[in-house]
Amino acid sequence: MDKQIKLNPFAQGVRDGIPIALGYFAVAFSLGIAARDAGLTPWQGFLASLLCTASAGEYALFTLVGAGAAYWEVALVTLITNARYFLMSCALSQRISPTMKDRHRWLVGTAVTDEIFGISIARPGPLEPKYHYGAMAVAVPAWAIGTALGILLGTILPPRVVSALSVALYGMFLAIIVPPARKEVSVALCVVLGFLLSWAAGVLPGVKTLSAGMRTICLTVGISALIALLFPRKEEQDGP
Amino acid sequence: MARNYIYIFIAFGVIYAVRVLPLTLIRKPLRSRFLRSFLYYVPYVTLAVMTFPAIVEATEKPLAGAAALLAGIGAALLGGSLITVAGTCCIVVFLLELIIK
Numbered sequence: 561m562d563k564q565i566k567l568n569p570f571a572q573g574v575r576d577g578i579p580i581a582l583g584y585f586a587v588a589f590s591l592g593i594a595a596r597d598a599g600l601t602p603w604q605g606f607l608a609s610l611l612c613t614a615s616a617g618e619y620a621l622f623t624l625v626g627a628g629a630a631y632w633e634v635a636l637v638t639l640i641t642n643a644r645y646f647l648m649s650c651a652l653s654q655r656i657s658p659t660m661k662d663r664h665r666w667l668v669g670t671a672v673t674d675e676i677f678g679i680s681i682a683r684p685g686p687l688e689p690k691y692h693y694g695a696m697a698v699a700v701p702a703w704a705i706g707t708a709l710g711i712l713l714g715t716i717l718p719p720r721v722v723s724a725l726s727v728a729l730y731g732m733f734l735a736i737i738v739p740p741a742r743k744e745v746s747v748a749l750c751v752v753l754g755f756l757l758s759w760a761a762g763v764l765p766g767v768k769t770l771s772a773g774m775r776t777i778c779l780t781v782g783i784s785a786l787i788a789l790l791f792p793r794k795e796e797q798d799g800p
Numbered sequence: 801m802a803r804n805y806i807y808i809f810i811a812f813g814v815i816y817a818v819r820v821l822p823l824t825l826i827r828k829p830l831r832s833r834f835l836r837s838f839l840y841y842v843p844y845v846t847l848a849v850m851t852f853p854a855i856v857e858a859t860e861k862p863l864a865g866a867a868a869l870l871a872g873i874g875a876a877l878l879g880g881s882l883i884t885v886a887g888t889c890c891i892v893v894f895l896l897e898l899i900i901k
Contacts, residue, residue: 579881579883582883583881583882583883583886586883586886586887587882587886590886599804600804601804604804604805604808607805607808608808608811608812611808611809611811611812611815611816612808612811612812612815614815616846616847616850617811617815618811619850620850621807621808621811624807625803625804625807631806631807631810634807634810634811635810635811635813635814638810638811638814638815639814639818640842640846641846641850642814642815642818642819643818643839643842643843643846644839644842644843644846645815645818645819646818646819646821646822646839647839647840647842647843648819649818649819649820649821649822649823650822650839652822652823653822653823656823662824665820665823665824666820666823666824668823669816669819669820669823669824670816670819670820672819675882719860720860720894720897720898721894723858723859723860723861723864723893723894723897724859724890724891724893724894724897725890726858726859727855727858727859727865727868727872727886727889727890727893728886728887728889728890729886730851730854730855730858730868730869730872730889731868731872731875731885731886731887731888731889731890732882732885732886733847733848733850733851734851734869734872734873734875734876734885734889735872735875735876735880735881735882735884735885735886736843736844736847736882737843737844737847737848737851737876738872738873738876738877738885739876739877739879740844741844742877746841747841747844750841750844750845750848751844751845751848752848753845753848754844754845754846754847754848754849754851754852755848755849755851755852757849758848758849758850758852758853759852759853762853775849776846776849776850779845779849780842780845780846780849783841783845783849784838784841784842784845785838787837787841787845788834788837788838788840788841789834791837792833792834792837793833793836793837793840
């Protein structure tokens with residue numbers, strides 16, 4: 561423990577970022593398979609992951625690219641699928657020390673992901689940008705390289721292996737949504753309604769002719785608004 | 801090809817704005833209870849909508865995808881980490897697709 565205390569914040573970030581990087585690498589590989597299906601080159605996948613560092617957001621992006629969607633649709637879907645980062649950044653903004661330089665606000669904002677946010681906000685005291693950068697330094701390259709390798713090797717691997725790896729991303733989504741659903745009825749309703757209505761929207765006549773992106777937007781806004789009306793959150797419950 | 805880069809940069813622009821604007825502009829907590837609640841629920845709904853039925857359609861055999869969904873929910877309920885849950889789903893699909901002809 562002594563050693564850990566002596567590490568500087570950046571090194572602590574690297575240390576805590578390593579398990580995240582390993583998880584990212586595996587999931588990014590699965591994301592790369594989706595990117596390959598959408599027709600992206602390994603370099604484009606690397607760039608998209610380096611810049612966006614978003615699992616669900618990039619998955620939605622690749623789906624839309626594959627469908628040849630309109631640019632406004634990509635912007636809107638990206639906004640909706642990444643709305644949670646808005647909330648995380650709001651939470652982080654409350655922890656910024658008044659003495660912190662403004663450039664750190666711009667840099668920390670480049671990689672607010674579920675996991676990096678999680679370890680960053682879990683640290684006691686004011687936000688430490690160097691800790692955040694340490695975690696980014698290992699996790700973000702793992703994410704980008706994993707995506708590129710998924711695109712490259714997705715074509716070489718046997719279909720059965722690709723099929724197995726393609727569910728890693730959904731597994732990660734489940735790891736994010738299921739534990740809070742167990743604790744809160746409102747979140748459980750979000751998940752159950754999300755599953756059921758997303759399935760229904762894909763088979764109902766009329767609705768199913770809408771693009772997948774539009775269905776995601778409409779369902780997300782509709783269900784979230786409904787649950788927010790039925791289960792408004794108390795002040796102390798705030799924060800993801 | 802150029803279109804792909806435009807898509808990527810649009811996504812980057814939007815995602816960066818979503819992440820950085822609260823950090824740089826909003827220096828007070830959101831006041832609207834509805835808006836705060838809405839934003840809190842958004843990630844769970846989006847991820848749920850994108851997971852099902854997509855997970856069933858992603859695998860070679862739909863049954864394997866359905867089993868992966870159940871196994872993933874089970875592993876997450878048992879407190880599995882990100883990589884444990886994701887790995888469980890992959891292994892279930894791999895094993896089932898070996899058996900199902």
